[in-house]
Amino acid sequence: MFYPMPFFIVKMSQEKRIISIDAMGGDHAPNAVLGGMNQYLYQYGEDSVFFRVFGNERILRALLRKFPRVARNCEIINANEVISGTDKVRDVIRHAQDTSMYMAIKDVREGNSSAVVSAGNTGVLMALSKLALKTVDGISRPAITTMLPSGNGDTRVVGLDLGANVHCDEEILFDFSILGSVYAEIIGGMKRPRVGILNIGEEGTKGSESLQRLNKVLSEHVDELPYEYNGFVEGNDVTGGNVQVVVTDGFTGNVMLKTVEGTAKMISRIVKANYKRSIIAILGTFFLIHLFKRLKNKIDPRSYAGAVFLGLNGFSIKTHGNSDALAWAHALEYAVNLSKSDFYGKIRERTTALANIKNELKKSDIAE
Numbered sequence: 481m482f483y484p485m486p487f488f489i490v491k492m493s494q495e496k497r498i499i500s501i502d503a504m505g506g507d508h509a510p511n512a513v514l515g516g517m518n519q520y521l522y523q524y525g526e527d528s529v530f531f532r533v534f535g536n537e538r539i540l541r542a543l544l545r546k547f548p549r550v551a552r553n554c555e556i557i558n559a560n561e562v563i564s565g566t567d568k569v570r571d572v573i574r575h576a577q578d579t580s581m582y583m584a585i586k587d588v589r590e591g592n593s594s595a596v597v598s599a600g601n602t603g604v605l606m607a608l609s610k611l612a613l614k615t616v617d618g619i620s621r622p623a624i625t626t627m628l629p630s631g632n633g634d635t636r637v638v639g640l641d642l643g644a645n646v647h648c649d650e651e652i653l654f655d656f657s658i659l660g661s662v663y664a665e666i667i668g669g670m671k672r673p674r675v676g677i678l679n680i681g682e683e684g685t686k687g688s689e690s691l692q693r694l695n696k697v698l699s700e701h702v703d704e705l706p707y708e709y710n711g712f713v714e715g716n717d718v719t720g721g722n723v724q725v726v727v728t729d730g731f732t733g734n735v736m737l738k739t740v741e742g743t744a745k746m747i748s749r750i751v752k753a754n755y756k757r758s759i760i761a762i763l764g765t766f767f768l769i770h771l772f773k774r775l776k777n778k779i780d781p782r783s784y785a786g787a788v789f790l791g792l793n794g795f796s797i798k799t800h801g802n803s804d805a806l807a808w809a810h811a812l813e814y815a816v817n818l819s820k821s822d823f824y825g826k827i828r829e830r831t832t833a834l835a836n837i838k839n840e841l842k843k844s845d846i847a848e
Contacts, residue, residue, distance in 0.1 A: 496530055497816050500593035501554075503535035504562040504580040505600020507802045510535055510543060513599070516808020517554070518547045523809065526553050529816055532593050534559045534580040559583050563600055565801060569607045576608055585612045588794040594819030595795035597786070597811050599803045606644050609789050609796035616824060618831030618838075620652045621645050622791035623659055624730070624798070627668065628740050630721050637718060638664045638673070638725040642787055643734035650694035651841045653677065653727055657698075658830050659790040660725040661707040666821045670724050672706070676713030678728035678736070686712060694841065701837050706830060715739075786811040788818060791827075795819060 501517070503510040517531055530553055533540060537558035544551040559580035563572055576582040581604065584596045589612045598605050606624070615622055624644045627636035638660045645652065657675050664673035677695060679687040684695055691712070698709050713723050718736060728736065786799030786807075795818045799811035831838075 496527060497595075497819050498530050498532060498593040499812060499815050499819070500584040500587040500596040501531050501533045502581045502584040502596065502598035502600055503533045503540060504559070505598045505605075505801075506799070507565075507599075508804060509599060510540055512804050512808055514540070514543050514547050514550055515805030516803070516812060517550045519805055519809035520812040521549050521553060524813075524816075529812070530554065532557060532584075532587055534584040534587070535562075536560075536580075557583065557587075563604050565601050567601055567604055569603050572601075572604050573607055573611070576604075581605060582608050582612070585609050585796060588796070589613055595797060595815040597797045597799060597808075597815050599786075599799045599801055599808070599811075602643065602798055602801075605796065605798055606789060609792055609794075613792040613794040613796065615791050616793055616827055616831075618828065618835070619655050619659065619791040621648075621655065622789045623656050624733070624787045625660065625663055625790045626737075626787040628718065628737070630719055630724075635721065635724075636668065637721075637723065638668065639718070639733060639736060640725075640727060640790065641730040641733045642737045643730045644789065645730040647731075648690075648729040650690045650697070651838060653691075653694055653729070654698070654838060654841055655791070655831075656727045657707070657725070658834065659827065660727055662823060662826045662830060663790060664707075664725050666823055666826065667817065668724070672708050673724040674710050674722070675707045675725040675727065676710040676717060676723040678718070678726050678732060679712040679714065682712045682714060684712070697837060697840055701840075704834070704837065706833070786814060788814070793824070795823075 501513060503513045506512065520529070526549065533554050534557050537556050540556050559578060561579040563576065563579050563581045581598055581600050584598065585608050587593045588596050610622060622644060623641035625638065625640040626642060628639050630637040640656050640660050641648065661673050661675055664670040677691060679691055684692065695711060698705065699711065702709050707725070710723050713726060715736065717723050718726050719740060786797050789796045789798070795815065797811060797815050799807055803811065
């Protein structure tokens with residue numbers, strides 16, 4: 481059974497959205513892709529979405545015989561080439577025109593679909609998305625963004641950047657704070673979210689000079705910010721429920737993401753290993769079955785749906801390379817909800833309103 485993700489606030493309307501699909505990307509493509517589409521349509525009905533599916537037409541049409549619900553709600557567009565998980569950006573980017581990934585991204589640029597979803601090569605997807613969709617005016621770089629489990633009830637914490645930009649100066653991180661706060665408001669329903677900059681300590685003297693400059697400027701303009709600035713936060717704050725948006729560079733953010741996912745898997749293994757050890761443990765598990773289900777749904781990486789490249793003129797969504805049908809169903813829910821939001825209108829409004837702070841960060845950088 482496919483259960484909807486708990487953290488989305490954007491309401492599903494009757495308006496049908498068109499979602500572009502890279503059907504050939506990922507470890508379990510295209511079977512898991514079509515299986516996820518089938519689960520999504522079963523959950524939300526056939527009037528909620530239409531899919532434009534890019535991939536090997538012969539293979540896809542053969543598989544569609546198993547999924548008549550999907551066959552009624554999709555269009556197959558043949559793509560002769562596939563980008564593999566081991567392909568390098570520099571080797572692919574000049575010859576990507578006929579690949580399922582690039583064709584699916586281009587479909588968003590041309591206005592045929594509202595968002596693109598792929599489980600393919602992250603680096604290539606990022607590069608091609610940026611090339612085709614371009615960044616929003618006022619935003620320096622796009623950031624890989626998702627919601628991670630938080631220890632505070634059923635809430636989640638927005639994390640960015642999770643791997644797109646290894647090196648980030650204070651201007652880029654400031655842009656990420658805007659992207660993350662708007663994402664938290666629109667997608668997470670968090671009014672005036674608490675935003676923190678990930679660092680090795682909470683004190684203003686900790687971390688790099690770039691981080692210290694950013695913290696100083698934001699602290700001086702705290703009353704002008706549309707979010708609640710919490711200053712520096714540490715790694716234990718990510719899942720501690722003390723902050724709702726964590727901003728960092730892509731290197732540190734990717735380590736953070738993998739650590740959270742690894743911890744979730746460890747907890748799941750410990751629970752499974754221990755509840756079978758005695759009759760008392762088995763009985764205890766029976767009485768706590770609903771608690772364990774909630775825990776599983778919260779820490780299961782498949783429930784994160786994937787990550788979106790925020791800051792581009794269009795939604796490009798990356799789901800895990802090993803995504804199964806359940807993970808794909810969540811990713812499609814994610815794509816539809818994002819496409820129904822006024823996310824980029826809000827971003828443009830925020831970047832204009834906060835341009836003076838961005839200019840001050842530029843001046844402080846030049847002064848150094």
